[in-house]
Amino acid sequence: MMSIPDKVVPFSPAPVKPLRGGLFKLISVPGLSTQAIQGLEATYPGTLTADMRSLLSTTCGLTAPEFGTIDFTSRWHPEEPISVFRPCLTLAIDDEGRRWVAETSRDRGLPGPVWCVLADPAVSLYVSDDLNGFLSLLNEAAKHGQLHRWLQGVQRDARSVWAQRRTLARVSSEVCREDRGLRDWLAALPFDVHIYDLRDPAALRGWPYGLAGPEGRLYRCGRLPVFGVSAAPSASRWAPHVSLIATTAETWAPAAAHGLAA
Numbered sequence: 001m002m003s004i005p006d007k008v009v010p011f012s013p014a015p016v017k018p019l020r021g022g023l024f025k026l027i028s029v030p031g032l033s034t035q036a037i038q039g040l041e042a043t044y045p046g047t048l049t050a051d052m053r054s055l056l057s058t059t060c061g062l063t064a065p066e067f068g069t070i071d072f073t074s075r076w077h078p079e080e081p082i083s084v085f086r087p088c089l090t091l092a093i094d095d096e097g098r099r100w101v102a103e104t105s106r107d108r109g110l111p112g113p114v115w116c117v118l119a120d121p122a123v124s125l126y127v128s129d130d131l132n133g134f135l136s137l138l139n140e141a142a143k144h145g146q147l148h149r150w151l152q153g154v155q156r157d158a159r160s161v162w163a164q165r166r167t168l169a170r171v172s173s174e175v176c177r178e179d180r181g182l183r184d185w186l187a188a189l190p191f192d193v194h195i196y197d198l199r200d201p202a203a204l205r206g207w208p209y210g211l212a213g214p215e216g217r218l219y220r221c222g223r224l225p226v227f228g229v230s231a232a233p234s235a236s237r238w239a240p241h242v243s244l245i246a247t248t249a250e251t252w253a254p255a256a257a258h259g260l261a262a
Contacts, residue, residue, distance in 0.1 A: 025143065026062050026135075026138060026142055027062055028059040029059060029060060029061050029062060030060070031057045031058045032057060032073070040056070040075075044073075044104070045086065045087040046086075046089075046103070047087075047107050049106065049108050049109060049110070051108065052072075052104075052110055055072060056073070061073065064142060065142065066094055066096075066147060066148065066151060068092065068093075070091050070092045070138075071092070072091070072131075077091070078090065082218065084218050085101055085115060087103070087105055088102060088104055089101065089103075089104050089111050096155075098116055098119075098151075099116070100115070100127070101114070102114045102115075102131050102134070105223055109130060110132050111130065112128065112131055112133070113126055114128045114129075114130065114131060114133070114134040116154055116158075117209075118158045121159055121162035122162075122209055123158040123161045123206050123209070123210065124207055125161070125206040126205035157204065160206075161208055169194035169196060169229075172195045176197055189219060189230075190217075190230050190232060192231065192232055193228040195226070195227070195228055196226070196229070197225075198226065199225055205225070208229065209227075209229060213231050215232075216229065216230050216232065216233065218230075
């Protein structure tokens, strides 16, 4: 979306302009009026903080090479399908289909953390602590002509997370078991769950949500960057199968009963 003096109108991407030497810069689109920002509250996911209102009054989005439209209003892109991230703002879906989302559960500051959710491999990466950090990363990469290389690094990190998914889960499980604050959460998880603890900024901060498959379940410890992935379907999905087995399977009497019958 972008604004005219008193209302919100459809977002029209601004042209991406090259700098000297063929480099590209991020182009901001106009901000929203006070009335338009108030109009976002009914549909905005999560909390529309004072800092986010201030940003929206300055700009409601921007365009970037390979990203296309980066939107701050929650009106341009569809809702993030992975529930453990919601409420969140879908900032962009880039040329490669990667989704860039910012959580909106904080009651102050800008949305964050910001995640990059890839489809192949099915991995989500921790990109920055908040929207400001994400925009700074993009601006620096674009200014120096490194945006394509930066995105290649994102893809490379995702492949590393997928390749190391078993090792990362084992290490995370060991760390989490030593954390008393996580014990109740861990105790409530199914036995087959894989744990991914992304709290250490020095570690490879990604988790393979695709490990769950189409029938699996995803878990999160509150709003911490600590996730659980189970490949087993939920109990409600097991129920019809268990009921079918109970009504159709042949029941065998205990061996002792067979002896008495004889």
